[in-house]
Amino acid sequence: MKLEARRIEAFLRDPGTARAVLLHGDDVGLIRDRATRLVRAVAGAIDDPFRVVELERDSFSLIADEMASLSLTGGRRVVRVRDATDAATVAVQTALGGRGQGFLVLEAPGLAARGKLRTLIERAADAVAIACYPVAGRALEQTIRSTLSEFKIAVDQDALEWLSGQLGADQAVTLSEVEKLALYAGQNGRVDLPAARMCVGDLAGLSLDDALFAATSGDVPAADRALELAMAEGVAPVGVLRAALGHLQRLQRARAAMAGGMTAAEAAKAARPPVFFRREAAFVRALSLWSSAALDQACIRAWEAERACKRTGAPAETICRNAVIGLAQRGAAARRR
Structure with missing residues (x-):
């Protein structure tokens, strides 16, 4: 039952x-x-x-x-x-x-x-x-906030939004990183955005983000290497595809902001959840490569790949790899134009 x-x-x-x-x-x-x-x-x-x-x-x-x-x-x-x-x-x-x-x-x-x-x-x-599915959005923010509150530590809203964008794919990793952050802040301390970036920014589990940013930047070899590492760390294929969809949707929102008059750099700075500063250049590069229509199609492909993992019986890892590397190949093609 x-x-x-x-x-x-x-x-x-x-x-x-x-x-x-x-x-x-x-x-x-x-x-x-x-x-x-x-x-x-x-x-x-x-x-x-x-x-x-x-x-x-x-x-x-x-x-x-x-x-x-x-x-x-x-x-x-x-x-x-x-x-x-x-x-x-x-x-x-x-x-x-x-x-x-x-x-x-x-x-x-x-x-x-x-x-x-x-x-x-x-x-x-x-x-x-x-x-047992990854938490995201408000549920993830609440998990992070409540974990920090157990150590009597407050967290700024922009830091919380950034953390929720970096964590959540694996609960064990999330709790480990939040506890490390609590140790850094100290009892009755406060976590701001610089502290969050300092403690969590080099997390090895972020190899999945490395794969996705490399893919939308058109760097096929880097995307392949980072994806291999992410899956070796235990990230499930469906988790990869959901993260890919979230990444593409963040690019979609930034593209909409550009249509409203922002530059690519301004849209990257205003992105929510915030883009880790070391990846802002890759985010801006992706915005120059992907049109709104192309991002719409990429989102549909990511969603169809996730559904295929669950319904077709085909090897989920193969479907996942093909989807992410396909994304990188389309980005690479856009760079050559």
Whole structure:
């Protein structure tokens, strides 16, 4: 069954009699965080060798046997499966049909919406599916603000807008960077835009932004290298495509500002969320390469690529790479004109 957003926190604290949970979506950090919380809630620790077993992608066939096994020290046993895919469906169905009292945690980033595994879990009476998607907009701003407030730290609005533009693709990275920022500001301190840029500007996870800015600037090799790094860091293909759409929409708004009389440099300065100062030149260059009509078409292609990842069954990474590199190739073609 699907779990309503307002019930998720309660379930993470106490899964009750549920026998399995599927954590799916694009936020890998959030999936891992929730999986860890569930394992600890059931087994009392995440590394108890008698009560917790972890299985990788090539061990799906062991799920049913591990679920049926008893803990030597008593208590409920937890089976945690990394990178679960539809290939695990038969094994999970067998496990749920058995009498074992183990608790199954399935981590499945990027799982297709209508896939067999998700359908099985959502229809099962004793299993729960929880979506884990990146937060954005006001929800992300609230996450950043509330995290800083726990350290009794205030944040300026322009700093908050800039941070929300840099973070959010992965909750684990977001929380880590905000905590680093809190340490820099100190208790009862205040975060302004220069402090935010100083602490978060060189974040390695921003390789995704590097890929997108390189793509719209027409730099194919740089876009390819940065995209490779971003995906190696665990960014899901759908997350890349959503970030690409957001980047293109920011360029669209800047283009509209130019139609109202602003120069490209002025539009870049006025962009919301703010453009990191080291990327302003690339942003201005993109504005010179992409017309409003071309940006409209690029947004449609990004949206269609995301839909293809979810519906066609084709390899999501291939669809994602083709979309981003295609964007870079169109930018490169515009540079040659």
